[in-house]
Amino acid sequence: MRISVQLNDFDIGKELQLFNSADTNIGAVVSFQGIVRNNSEKSLLHMEIEQYPGMTQKAISNYVEIALERWSLYDALVIHRHGKLLLGDRIMMVATAAKHRRDAFQSAEFLMDYLKSRAPFWKKEVTKDGYQWVKSVLDDERALERWR
Amino acid sequence: MIKVLYFAWVRERIGVPYEMVETQSGTVMEFVEELKQKETRYEVAFSDLSAIKVAINQELCEFDTKLTGATEIAFFPPMTGG
Numbered sequence: 001m002r003i004s005v006q007l008n009d010f011d012i013g014k015e016l017q018l019f020n021s022a023d024t025n026i027g028a029v030v031s032f033q034g035i036v037r038n039n040s041e042k043s044l045l046h047m048e049i050e051q052y053p054g055m056t057q058k059a060i061s062n063y064v065e066i067a068l069e070r071w072s073l074y075d076a077l078v079i080h081r082h083g084k085l086l087l088g089d090r091i092m093m094v095a096t097a098a099k100h101r102r103d104a105f106q107s108a109e110f111l112m113d114y115l116k117s118r119a120p121f122w123k124k125e126v127t128k129d130g131y132q133w134v135k136s137v138l139d140d141e142r143a144l145e146r147w148r
Numbered sequence: 149m150i151k152v153l154y155f156a157w158v159r160e161r162i163g164v165p166y167e168m169v170e171t172q173s174g175t176v177m178e179f180v181e182e183l184k185q186k187e188t189r190y191e192v193a194f195s196d197l198s199a200i201k202v203a204i205n206q207e208l209c210e211f212d213t214k215l216t217g218a219t220e221i222a223f224f225p226p227m228t229g230g
Contacts, residue, residue, distance in 0.1 A: 034230050050156055052222060055206035080229065092230060112230055118208070120222075121229030122156035133157050136226035 001064050001076055005056050007083045012093055015077065019095050023074045030104040031095040032112055036085045043127040049082040049091070052120035056080070063114040067096070070110070071103040078111065082121065113143040150215070154193075155224035158200060161193035176202050176221070177211045193223075201226055 002019075004010075012033060020029050038044045064076045073096055080092040094111045098104040123134040153166040173179035180197070183190040194200065202209055203222045215221070 052153070052155055052203075052206070052224070055203060055222070058206055059208075116230035117227055119229040120155070120203070120224065120227055122225060123228045124156070133225065134228045136228050141226075 001061075001068065002078075003057060003060050003064060004079045005051060005053075005060070006079065006081055009081070009090060010079050010093070012090065015079065015093065016095060019075065019077050019097060023097070025099060026074050026097045027099050028101040028104040029095060029097045030101070030108040031093060032108055033093045034091040036087055036089045036091060038087060039125055039127070041127070043129070044087055045126045045128060046087070047085045047089075047091075048124045048126060048131075049085065050122045050124065051082045055120050059119045060115065063111060063118065067107040067110055071096075071098065071107040072100075073098050073103060073107055076107065076111065078115070080115070080119070080121065110147055113140070113147065116140045117144065150218055151220045153220065153222040155222065157225055158193055158223050162189055171215070173215055175211070175215060176204070176209065176213050179215060179221070180211070199225060 016029065016031055020026060036047050060078050064078060067073065067076055075097045077095040085091060094108050096104045096107045117136060117140045124131050125134060149168045149170055151166055152169050154162045154164070159165055171179055171182060173182050180194050184194050197211060200223055202211060204213060204218045205220050
């Protein structure tokens with residue numbers, strides 16, 4: 001399990017190469033990356049992500065531990081950036097490794113759903129007219145229900 | 149003394165990222181009421197509690213959670229990670 005909360009960008013190719021080759025029993029790796037996209041008015045200058053240092057790492061570890069228990073996984077990887085991010089920048093990635101694809105797909109989705117609304121990050125969209133905090137979406141909250 | 153932390157727009161409304169507070173409150177809710185009576189900025193920040201989440205010692209909890217053993221308490225809007 002590797003969890004990193006960081007300011008800097010990361011090389012997704014290198015990360016996955018290392019992750020894929022950790023165990024010869026791994027037959028399926030699912031990875032997801034989140035990217036900064038424009039807002040509906042196409043006016044985004046950049047995004048800023050605030051976090052709760054200390055709790056962030058703990059919360060992510062907690063959900064990764066749950067995923068490792070619930071699905072048959074060899075490993076899981078979460079990298080999440082904070083600070084200032086530009087349009088098109090990578091925000092985060094999740095990867096899960098299993099023998100078969102079903103465990104890898106489901107656990108990756110589980111981790112994404114929990115990272116979205118249970119890991120202490122807050123996104124702020126900056127435009128030329130000022131900024132606004134991204135509002136949480138009810139759908140994201142509902143997404144958690146299917147894992148209970 | 150409890151370290152009280154605020155994040156995102158809650159931090160902006162309170163005006164500081166954290167502060168040390170002496171309290172005798174039994175629960176998070178009592179503590180919030182105590183803060184609200186201190187100054188208007190707390191009243192403004194805590195006017196709609198359905199829009200605020202709380203964590204004690206870096207773990208999510210509820211407003212009726214007891215403060216027993218709390219060294220750190222944080223208030224923030226619903227998270228928007230991922």
